[in-house]
Amino acid sequence: MADEKKLTPRDQDYSAWYNEVVQRAELADYAPVRGCMVVRPYGTALWENVQQGLDRRFKETGHQNALFPLLIPMSFLQKEAQHVEGFSPELAVVTHGGGKELEEPLVVRPTSETVIGYMYAKWIRSYRDLPVLINQWGNVVRWEMRTRLFLRTAEFYWQEGHTAHATFEEAQEETIRMLNVYADFAINDAAMPVITGRKSETEKFAGADASYSIEAMMGNRWALQAGTSHNLGQNFAKAFDIQYLDQNNELQYCWTTSWGVSTRMVGGIIMVHGDDQGLKLPPVLAPYQVVVVPIWRKEGQKGMVLEATERIRAELATRFRVTVDDREEHTPGWKFNEWELRGVPLRIEIGPRDVEKGSVVFARRDVPGREGKSFVPMAGLANAVGDMLETIQADMLAAAAAYRDANIHQAVDYEHLKAVVADAWARAYWCGDLACEAQIKDDTKATNRNIPLDQAGAGPGVCVVCGKPAEEWSYWARAY
Amino acid sequence: MADEKKLTPRDQDYSAWYNEVVQRAELADYAPVRGCMVVRPYGTALWENVQQGLDRRFKETGHQNALFPLLIPMSFLQKEAQHVEGFSPELAVVTHGGGKELEEPLVVRPTSETVIGYMYAKWIRSYRDLPVLINQWGNVVRWEMRTRLFLRTAEFYWQEGHTAHATFEEAQEETIRMLNVYADFAINDAAMPVITGRKSETEKFAGADASYSIEAMMGNRWALQAGTSHNLGQNFAKAFDIQYLDQNNELQYCWTTSWGVSTRMVGGIIMVHGDDQGLKLPPVLAPYQVVVVPIWRKEGQKGMVLEATERIRAELATRFRVTVDDREEHTPGWKFNEWELRGVPLRIEIGPRDVEKGSVVFARRDVPGREGKSFVPMAGLANAVGDMLETIQADMLAAAAAYRDANIHQAVDYEHLKAVVADAWARAYWCGDLACEAQIKDDTKATNRNIPLDQAGAGPGVCVVCGKPAEEWSYWARAY
Numbered sequence: 001m002a003d004e005k006k007l008t009p010r011d012q013d014y015s016a017w018y019n020e021v022v023q024r025a026e027l028a029d030y031a032p033v034r035g036c037m038v039v040r041p042y043g044t045a046l047w048e049n050v051q052q053g054l055d056r057r058f059k060e061t062g063h064q065n066a067l068f069p070l071l072i073p074m075s076f077l078q079k080e081a082q083h084v085e086g087f088s089p090e091l092a093v094v095t096h097g098g099g100k101e102l103e104e105p106l107v108v109r110p111t112s113e114t115v116i117g118y119m120y121a122k123w124i125r126s127y128r129d130l131p132v133l134i135n136q137w138g139n140v141v142r143w144e145m146r147t148r149l150f151l152r153t154a155e156f157y158w159q160e161g162h163t164a165h166a167t168f169e170e171a172q173e174e175t176i177r178m179l180n181v182y183a184d185f186a187i188n189d190a191a192m193p194v195i196t197g198r199k200s201e202t203e204k205f206a207g208a209d210a211s212y213s214i215e216a217m218m219g220n221r222w223a224l225q226a227g228t229s230h231n232l233g234q235n236f237a238k239a240f241d242i243q244y245l246d247q248n249n250e251l252q253y254c255w256t257t258s259w260g261v262s263t264r265m266v267g268g269i270i271m272v273h274g275d276d277q278g279l280k281l282p283p284v285l286a287p288y289q290v291v292v293v294p295i296w297r298k299e300g301q302k303g304m305v306l307e308a309t310e311r312i313r314a315e316l317a318t319r320f321r322v323t324v325d326d327r328e329e330h331t332p333g334w335k336f337n338e339w340e341l342r343g344v345p346l347r348i349e350i351g352p353r354d355v356e357k358g359s360v361v362f363a364r365r366d367v368p369g370r371e372g373k374s375f376v377p378m379a380g381l382a383n384a385v386g387d388m389l390e391t392i393q394a395d396m397l398a399a400a401a402a403y404r405d406a407n408i409h410q411a412v413d414y415e416h417l418k419a420v421v422a423d424a425w426a427r428a429y430w431c432g433d434l435a436c437e438a439q440i441k442d443d444t445k446a447t448n449r450n451i452p453l454d455q456a457g458a459g460p461g462v463c464v465v466c467g468k469p470a471e472e473w474s475y476w477a478r479a480y
Numbered sequence: 481m482a483d484e485k486k487l488t489p490r491d492q493d494y495s496a497w498y499n500e501v502v503q504r505a506e507l508a509d510y511a512p513v514r515g516c517m518v519v520r521p522y523g524t525a526l527w528e529n530v531q532q533g534l535d536r537r538f539k540e541t542g543h544q545n546a547l548f549p550l551l552i553p554m555s556f557l558q559k560e561a562q563h564v565e566g567f568s569p570e571l572a573v574v575t576h577g578g579g580k581e582l583e584e585p586l587v588v589r590p591t592s593e594t595v596i597g598y599m600y601a602k603w604i605r606s607y608r609d610l611p612v613l614i615n616q617w618g619n620v621v622r623w624e625m626r627t628r629l630f631l632r633t634a635e636f637y638w639q640e641g642h643t644a645h646a647t648f649e650e651a652q653e654e655t656i657r658m659l660n661v662y663a664d665f666a667i668n669d670a671a672m673p674v675i676t677g678r679k680s681e682t683e684k685f686a687g688a689d690a691s692y693s694i695e696a697m698m699g700n701r702w703a704l705q706a707g708t709s710h711n712l713g714q715n716f717a718k719a720f721d722i723q724y725l726d727q728n729n730e731l732q733y734c735w736t737t738s739w740g741v742s743t744r745m746v747g748g749i750i751m752v753h754g755d756d757q758g759l760k761l762p763p764v765l766a767p768y769q770v771v772v773v774p775i776w777r778k779e780g781q782k783g784m785v786l787e788a789t790e791r792i793r794a795e796l797a798t799r800f801r802v803t804v805d806d807r808e809e810h811t812p813g814w815k816f817n818e819w820e821l822r823g824v825p826l827r828i829e830i831g832p833r834d835v836e837k838g839s840v841v842f843a844r845r846d847v848p849g850r851e852g853k854s855f856v857p858m859a860g861l862a863n864a865v866g867d868m869l870e871t872i873q874a875d876m877l878a879a880a881a882a883y884r885d886a887n888i889h890q891a892v893d894y895e896h897l898k899a900v901v902a903d904a905w906a907r908a909y910w911c912g913d914l915a916c917e918a919q920i921k922d923d924t925k926a927t928n929r930n931i932p933l934d935q936a937g938a939g940p941g942v943c944v945v946c947g948k949p950a951e952e953w954s955y956w957a958r959a960y
Contacts, residue, residue, distance in 0.1 A: 071621070
């Protein structure tokens with residue numbers, strides 16, 4: 001239940017605002033285990049809609065789901081040198097099972113490249129078995145020191161795609177295909193404009209040849225990496241002997257990829273769209289797309305209003321996710337605040353006058369106050385709701401894109417970059433030198449978000465730090 | 481890939497048959513971690529269909545999904561005396577996290593009553609918050625000594641419902657409601673006739689006041705407990721202080737339930753329906769309901785046959801889960817065996833003659849040989865497929881029920897019971913004494929499966945062991 005207290009305004013303390021929204025909208029709560037969360041029914045319904053949007057796209061691009069074990073022998077992680085280095089500080093380790101100390105400790109998976117690589121080596125025999133296109137939905141554990149609900153938790157939920165191919169080119173195609181699948185989901189389902197690009201060497205996945213990400217701008221102008229896709233080259237294939245006989249009957253190593261989106265995406269949705277009233281959910285993903293609030297003052301009006309409400313609910317429920325708030329212990333004003341806090345895209349108010357006139361009131365979550373209200377006839381209501389939800393979805397994307405574009409600035413020199421990244425994103429030429437990247441981070445706390453695939457407008461330039469020749473732009477920002 | 485070798489016949493070695501079917505149909509494989517499994521794409525697709533059938537029923541009965549943490553403080557399990565006694569021998573324990581030894585060990589959840597109880601105590605304040613009706617889909621770990629793919633694995637996948645109520649009566653209603661939801665799913669989706677009943681004191685869940693189960697008969701006449709529903713009384717409410725203020729503003733303990741179905745259900749589906757050719761999947765759950773096999777001998781026929789195949793596939797794909805096997809490296813006969821092994825309910829064969837005549841051949845998986853084949857006109861094919869799948873579903877349920885009923889015998893005395901349970905199920909009066917139950921188990925290895933809710937035909941009788949008065953029948957059988 002929402003209490004009556006207002007949320008901390010975003011301008012005052014963004015982090016406090018975020019934590020309050022997550023808990024008071026009943027998306028998630030802290031678990032009694034360090035750094036872990038409980039995803040409550042409302043948050044789970046949102047995550048399930050994210051899952052469905054992604055899963056449908058994975059299947060359309062030829063992938064199948066499978067389930068690999070939670071526990072992985074410690075020795076598996078040690079087979080890929082960069083991988084173990086990247087993950088060992090974060091491992092949760094099972095040392096006892098069935099009352100006895102284990103001969104070999106098992107790690108709770110932080111990611112599954114190793115154990116999936118082991119199984120692929122067993123399953124893949126010939127070029128006819130390729131490509132292998134598998135995705136897994138599950139939970140992973142990383143012993144993070146500083147945690148935040150959805151954004152960084154010790155246990156989190158995600159999908160991890162793992163594919164094996166005959167050639168580098170096919171693996172690279174897959175890596176980019178899935179990056180684009182993520183972008184398509186983020187833009188069209190989450191109304192979250194994202195920038196696709198390559199991660200710098202410093203920021204890439206432990207064990208990848210190349211990593212790619214989708215990056216989104218949050219309401220405080222920080223960046224969030226909302227999905228990653230990795231070309232793993234032959235690193236895991238060599239570590240786990242994933243080999244196939246080619247058409248000439250010669251043994252070759254496979255080329256593998258992995259790609260993932262997690263419950264972090266939910267944190268992104270909260271921060272891209274939320275305002276001082278609370279959540280603002282895109283209609284495609286909202287657990288409830290419509291809330292109907294019946295309003296009456298006199299007991300004699302109640303029957304008529306509730307009857308019309310039920311008629312409307314039944315009509316809309318066949319096409320939309322609808323809830324009715326007819327609780328009598330709360331006032332309409334309390335309910336409006338509550339459902340705004342919870343981010344329901346469209347509220348339908350219906351009172352005795354509306355019933356008499358055969359109309360209802362629409363109130364858009366994304367347009368505050370009078371401007372977001374309109375009278376709509378009850379006749380043809382479902383179509384009007386459908387149109388309105390489409391409008392809201394499109395307007396939310398447009399608003400987020402406008403906000404982002406207004407807060408990205410081309411840095412003309414290093415002083416400018418430093419000023420820009422204090423409160424926005426900089427786009428700047430970078431020579432690729434790790435020292436220049438490290439200097440930016442040391443001076444500003446901003447990191448290289450990615451080197452965008454879209455370099456239209458870029459050309460020969462000079463590195464914003466060292467002045468040496470540079471060909472490509474990068475995005476730089478503070479990030480979660 | 482299936483190899484050409486035949487499966488071990490069920491009569492010869494049921495256990496070998498089971499393991500071969502699971503692996504050769506590519507449902508699951510052994511993981512490189514003791515007692516764990518990898519659920520392969522075909523097995524995962526089957527499990528996802530099980531999940532959807534259950535999840536829809538949970539939502540129709542007012543439940544919502546949520547996600548609770550994987551890791552549980554060891555002290556939580558110790559709060560409920562029977563619970564910790566039941567589960568401690570099976571725990572996997574995390575002792576190290578982030579490179580350090582933990583102050584308190586964490587167990588990988590074997591089930592979540594404790595941590596969910598802790599959260600409910602935090603969330604529930606008043607009678608207005610009740611009932612709480614939550615389900616969780618996830619993985620759990622129990623350090624089992626003897627494991628078998630799907631039936632008993634150290635890690636398994638399941639759903640666990642956890643509800644809290646104001647009164648005993650409501651909790652009991654919920655317990656039985658969910659038992660009946662499981663039975664409805666088993667019967668109508670899995671074509672698996674089940675018997676609903678109460679578990680004996682010996683067989684009930686550690687921490688429950690009363691446990692109920694659905695029990696199914698496998699192809700070797702052993703029993704499988706395919707789902708359980710528990711009335712937990714106030715045991716966990718008292719252990720975790722789950723209290724609410726009632727309408728008189730007095731503090732009361734809640735009454736809680738839990739209920740679960742796991743990937744064991746997949747093992748049950750394999751064993752209820754499978755035959756010496758392999759899997760036999762019920763149409764409602766089969767990953768592929770229809771496989772279309774194009775057949776041609778001469779290169780000149782190929783185009784015509786493949787064109788008709790594609791037309792059929794496109795027509796059927798809008799209503800059914802269809803796959804086409806047009807691989808050229810395998811003969812039609814090999815493909816028939818392969819898809820029979822994998823249990824696809826309906827095979828459609830199409831050759832040059834069929835194209836000319838405007839018809840196809842249907843081959844039912846559940847009716848072997850000539851009798852299961854029929855010629856069907858291409859016109860109106862989708863309706864014919866729909867009708868045939870319904871017939872197959874109904875016939876599979878009827879066949880399983882007939883098999884079960886033929887293998888349940890009313891035991892007239894103890895000698896008879898011993899003879900019956902050697903190879904079938906006995907129904908017998910039992911006085912309720914633990915000593916009588918233990919004696920049956922010692923003498924025969926058969927256990928009390930359940931005390932059926934349906935006692936029609938039972939009345940005052942005498943215990944099959946001790947001869948004392950008994951009111952109720954129980955089922956007795958060897959069980960997984």
